[in-house]
Amino acid sequence: MIRVTDLNIEFFDHERPETVVYDFDLTLHEGEIVGLVGESGSGKSMSALAIAGLLSRKDMKKRGEILFEGVNLLDCDRKTLRKFQGNEIGMIFQEPMTSLNPVKKIGWQVEEALRLHTDLSKEERKKRAIEMLQKVELHEPERVYEQYPHELSGGMRQRVMIAAAMICDPKILIADEPTTALDVTIQEQIVALLKRINQEKKTAILFISHDLSLVHQLCERVLVMKGGYVVENGSADEIFYHPKEEYTKKLIAAIPKVVRKTEKDS
Amino acid sequence: MNWKKIRKNKNFIAGSILTGIMLLLILAGCFYTPYNPNTMDPSAKFAGVSLKHLMGCDNFGRDIFSRVLSGSRTTLIVAAGTVLIGVVFGILIGALTGYYGGVLDEVLMRINDAVFAFPSILLALLFISLLGSGKYHVIIALGIAFVPSFARIVRSEFIRNKNMDYVKSAKLQGAGDFRIMFVHILPNTMTVLLSAIMIGFNNAVLAEAGMSFLGIGVQPPDASLGRMLSEAQSFLFSAPMYALFPGLTIILLVLGFGLLSDGLKNE
Numbered sequence: 225m226i227r228v229t230d231l232n233i234e235f236f237d238h239e240r241p242e243t244v245v246y247d248f249d250l251t252l253h254e255g256e257i258v259g260l261v262g263e264s265g266s267g268k269s270m271s272a273l274a275i276a277g278l279l280s281r282k283d284m285k286k287r288g289e290i291l292f293e294g295v296n297l298l299d300c301d302r303k304t305l306r307k308f309q310g311n312e313i314g315m316i317f318q319e320p321m322t323s324l325n326p327v328k329k330i331g332w333q334v335e336e337a338l339r340l341h342t343d344l345s346k347e348e349r350k351k352r353a354i355e356m357l358q359k360v361e362l363h364e365p366e367r368v369y370e371q372y373p374h375e376l377s378g379g380m381r382q383r384v385m386i387a388a389a390m391i392c393d394p395k396i397l398i399a400d401e402p403t404t405a406l407d408v409t410i411q412e413q414i415v416a417l418l419k420r421i422n423q424e425k426k427t428a429i430l431f432i433s434h435d436l437s438l439v440h441q442l443c444e445r446v447l448v449m450k451g452g453y454v455v456e457n458g459s460a461d462e463i464f465y466h467p468k469e470e471y472t473k474k475l476i477a478a479i480p481k482v483v484r485k486t487e488k489d490s
Numbered sequence: 491m492n493w494k495k496i497r498k499n500k501n502f503i504a505g506s507i508l509t510g511i512m513l514l515l516i517l518a519g520c521f522y523t524p525y526n527p528n529t530m531d532p533s534a535k536f537a538g539v540s541l542k543h544l545m546g547c548d549n550f551g552r553d554i555f556s557r558v559l560s561g562s563r564t565t566l567i568v569a570a571g572t573v574l575i576g577v578v579f580g581i582l583i584g585a586l587t588g589y590y591g592g593v594l595d596e597v598l599m600r601i602n603d604a605v606f607a608f609p610s611i612l613l614a615l616l617f618i619s620l621l622g623s624g625k626y627h628v629i630i631a632l633g634i635a636f637v638p639s640f641a642r643i644v645r646s647e648f649i650r651n652k653n654m655d656y657v658k659s660a661k662l663q664g665a666g667d668f669r670i671m672f673v674h675i676l677p678n679t680m681t682v683l684l685s686a687i688m689i690g691f692n693n694a695v696l697a698e699a700g701m702s703f704l705g706i707g708v709q710p711p712d713a714s715l716g717r718m719l720s721e722a723q724s725f726l727f728s729a730p731m732y733a734l735f736p737g738l739t740i741i742l743l744v745l746g747f748g749l750l751s752d753g754l755k756n757e
Binding site: 276278282306307309311314319322323325326327328336337340389 | 592654655656658659660661662663664665666669674677678680
């Protein structure tokens with residue numbers, strides 16, 4: 225459905241040009257969840273932003289191709305790009321505290337994509353928004369609809385973000401470390417929610433994380449990135465149990481394991 | 491904003507009460523003044539403070555209270571017009587330069603700096619000498635002189651906001667540049683902007699009074715606080731009340747808006 229070939233991203237805003245992503249390849253099929261793992265600065269967020277069409281057109285050079293429904297997102301005009309954004313491609317960010325507009329009501333923000341891409345009436349929009357808030361398992365959706373972001377907890381905000389990203393039923397959802405800023409129990413719930421959305425709507429999800437155990441739970445396929453290169457690419461089980469690269473082994477070894485005291489003693 | 495916080499905000503409360511009273515008086519003055527502010531009554535020349543003339547009378551026997559009411563109205567209209575022009579163009583320039591940056595930013599902000607380099611009164615004097623005096627010309631002249639300060643404030647707020655995640659999500663929902671600027675980012679600049687508007691209002695009241703005092707602002711027979719002050723100058727010793735009341739009104743107006751601005755800043 226979306227195919228990225230030979231994506232290179234090069235920055236020009238410093239004294240010498242700096243390439244942050246080399247020859248990135250990715251194919252995402254309908255209903256598939258692909259994980260993208262790597263340490264900070266490995267280029268995973270940059271690749272995601274490029275796919276979402278969010279990289280600025282100044283100060284950087286992008287080579288390669290991002291084909292979505294026959295259109296190359298890298299060199300199409302802004303109007304075409306905007307038609308895809310929100311409608312076909314949704315994205316959620318790492319920091320739920322800052323990704324919502326602090327002075328607008330939740331309902332208004334969830335409806336924004338509907339306002340831009342459909343001509344539903346005000347009442348229909350509200351109905352859809354409340355349905356969506358319910359689908360992301362927020363209690364009392366009518367109340368949340370009228371609230372402001374500062375009245376919600378981090379986990380609730382991330383749910384609101386998912387609702388806002390999913391309201392137009394996009395074909396692709398890019399989740400850029402959606403659980404990093406949340407505590408462990410909320411992480412589980414968000415991951416379960418993403419999985420449910422994927423199964424119900426057949427939304428393809430690109431799940432970016434540095435937490436390999438989460439990725440293993442959620443994804444069928446995994447790409448491992450380091451220093452701008454994709455170093456390993458394969459099924460989740462393959463990478464998790466039989467990693468080939470030294471770097472992947474290190475990543476897996478870095479997963480904290482809970483060992484019961486009694487077992488350790490015996 | 492909640493009521494508990496507002497109740498604790500003494501500046502805000504004092505400012506709103508003071509400004510409220512002044513605005514009410516001025517509003518009442520639009521419909522009713524004890525005397526026609528421009529009717530001269532030779533028999534009441536320099537009449538003292540009495541129940542008949544709350545603030546006494548001036549050298550032509552005009553009721554000072556009525557003149558203060560209508561003068562404050564003129565001053566307020568000029569100040570409001572000035573701030574309106576300043577804010578509208580300030581927001582436009584600030585939003586464009588702050589959001590887009592680059593060459594546009596450089597060009598517009600350098601022009602801005604050039605305008606900003608002159609004291610606003612001096613600049614207004616220049617425009618007045620080009621346009622001629624009169625209420626509306628004063629508004630335009632002061633308005634242009636006020637644009638740069640608003641543009642700077644809005645620009646810095648836009649620069650602070652444009653890289654935030656909520657702007658990214660708005661882009662990703664498919665919002666265009668103008669929608670992002672004026673629907674998504676602008677409401678976030680309101681606290682800072684409101685406080686700046688109040689200060690701007692103050693400066694405009696003072697600038698109008700200053701210009702009318704110099705005789706290049708509002709023209710007679712329109713009453714204006716600055717104009718009354720300048721007329722009262724020659725009678726400072728024989729009729730001190732004439733200068734006192736318009737002066738006091740200016741102080742109260744400026745104080746009220748100043749307190750409001752301070753209160754808003756602390757919110």
